[in-house]
Amino acid sequence: MTHSSRHTRTLRHSPLACGMCTGHQAGLCDMTSPAAPHKPRASQRTVLEVPAGADIVRQGEIGRNSYTVLDGWLFLYCLLQDGRRQILGFALPGDRVNLQIMPRPNAFSIQALTAATVCALPHERLVEALQRHPAAAVTILDLVTCAERIAYEHMTSLGRRTAWERTGHFLIEVYCRSRKTFPAGDAHAITMPFTQSHIADALGLTAVHVNRTLRKMVAENLIAYDHRTLRILDPDRLAEATGFDRDVSLAGPACRDGLDPR
Amino acid sequence: MTHSSRHTRTLRHSPLACGMCTGHQAGLCDMTSPAAPHKPRASQRTVLEVPAGADIVRQGEIGRNSYTVLDGWLFLYCLLQDGRRQILGFALPGDRVNLQIMPRPNAFSIQALTAATVCALPHERLVEALQRHPAAAVTILDLVTCAERIAYEHMTSLGRRTAWERTGHFLIEVYCRSRKTFPAGDAHAITMPFTQSHIADALGLTAVHVNRTLRKMVAENLIAYDHRTLRILDPDRLAEATGFDRDVSLAGPACRDGLDPR
DNA sequence: CGCGATTTTGAGCACCTTCAATCCGTGTGG
């Protein structure tokens, strides 16, 4: 099921200093602008093209890179001995995953949900950047801190929300983040890259029950969901009923494109 | 139930440079040594003495400080509109919480589980330290990154482990972290600061069911649990059965005391 | 001793799971 082929290539571009956006750290960035895939402008990049279903990072192995998503969707997941899977989060173009400093055994795997293009940054390079450009530290720390906040929000869903609430909460989050990164397309619909099994593993449910819940929400005229096309019919009511807090779940880092993907 | 009185005092000590342990960033620290409460040695500190049950940080308010625990236990939690509570994690002496850069509305509250002493560090000071001492950035990023790993592990528990597994997993984690920070005392027992309601809110269960599960584990001769005194009788079997991974759940930052609490 | 908080135990119920069958859309080979 998980074919792990990987295509790697290394590109050279014009030599360029680290493009930290030193003027933006204090939250001055326009957060409404979509974090579209960056134009490559680094001195040397390792770009990976990953087919859907392939693992980029594997649980248990020693991680040595962080990755910037240039195109496609990724998801982070944790596997138990007996195959139970928990999806921990997902990443879209512009997002960074596995921002680590020390090489450690990975606590989770990262898989391409769709065909994806990512850009690898070895930990040493990150450390170097941190040492040389103090402003970068602020940007990166904010990045990780936001990831932590979202993880906490997901914990709250898993521990204390009903299946219905969890599902609605998840849909709004996916919907908003997707529309933010892909502003083109149908004004009020997105195509979900997730199967219902993915949703189930993200929400701590079974695929069967996710399906029933989805159907229920359709029957309640809260959403339209057909062939993985999602439309949120009553965003306000849904957000209210699921306890969705835009300030927590959508608070991207203040300056997402402040760090050159390199 | 939550009395929120707070005692604050500001202390002056000998003026001192920031005591980052610049020699230790690369994981050279002896992680087996307990992270005992630090001796105060900073130029100016805001120390708070917090009674048990008081909130140090309140969800929704704008956070402006991070805190180092000097004494006692804290826990982070998130409250839903209708009062449902999810406990997101806990902190012991030596731990740092709310390591943020930007002032944002807090996504969670922090409460003193026992009477506690903490040391506040305003975000601006943290930013300053980052700018002035690049080595600190590495230390701090590692700190946050480890917190994220633990959050992910908890997500996996909440989403994909049974009540029995979750409970065992939690007990081992508390047990190990407690013994690491308080090496004195009975060789093989700890006193839990948590009520069974706390445990329930951490594990996404009800207190009633936590009780039944605890009793079951006692009946199975895996643990002894009486009057909040916990003894783990068969650590290997328990760790195996609950999927506890010491490398993930106990991987403290490489250099926890690398940062002066200030 | 008496009160409130916590723990413990029982009985019944519900949300979600498991197992299973069917349907549908897409791609593949004859």
Next chain:
DNA sequence: CCACACGGATTGAAGGTGCTCAAAATCGCG
């Protein structure tokens, strides 16, 4: 073009894990 296979979605029926409600026992503490 059709047959077939395959992954995913959908629906039904039955069962179990964990919840709710409730009461009693125990602990901590003034």
